[in-house]
Amino acid sequence: MPQIISDFAFLPFGGGPRKCLGDQFALMESTIALALLLHRFDAELRYPPEYMEAVTEATIHTKDGLWCKLRKRRPNAVNR
Numbered sequence: 001m002p003q004i005i006s007d008f009a010f011l012p013f014g015g016g017p018r019k020c021l022g023d024q025f026a027l028m029e030s031t032i033a034l035a036l037l038l039h040r041f042d043a044e045l046r047y048p049p050e051y052m053e054a055v056t057e058a059t060i061h062t063k064d065g066l067w068c069k070l071r072k073r074r075p076n077a078v079n080r
């Protein structure tokens, strides 16, 4: 079942008059970085997603990382 995220549960760039100036740049940069990575590698989680624990500190992150198996994609391979 999809999880409902309440308003203001996700505030990685802060808010109000001192909110991050680079938020749009950072989102664009991370989207491009992820696209480049997935263009070159297939990723598969090493453990079922239920094993992933989230920790809330200054940022919300995984407790022990998000371990994946990366397999280099063949150039020009078509994914079906």
Ligand code: HEM
Binding pocket: 012, 013, 014, 015, 016, 017, 018, 019, 020, 021, 022, 023, 025, 026
């Ligand atoms: C994933 C990347 C980034 C994250 C998670 C992030 C997060 C934040 C957070 C939480 C704040 C404090 C906001 C507040 O006090 O409410 C902040 C402030 C700021 N960030 Fe970022 N930031 C990121 C990338 C960037 C980039 C790429 C730039 C510049 C190109 C940038 C420039 C700034 C500046 C100048 C402030 C101070 C704004 C002020 O005090 O008026 N940040 N950022």
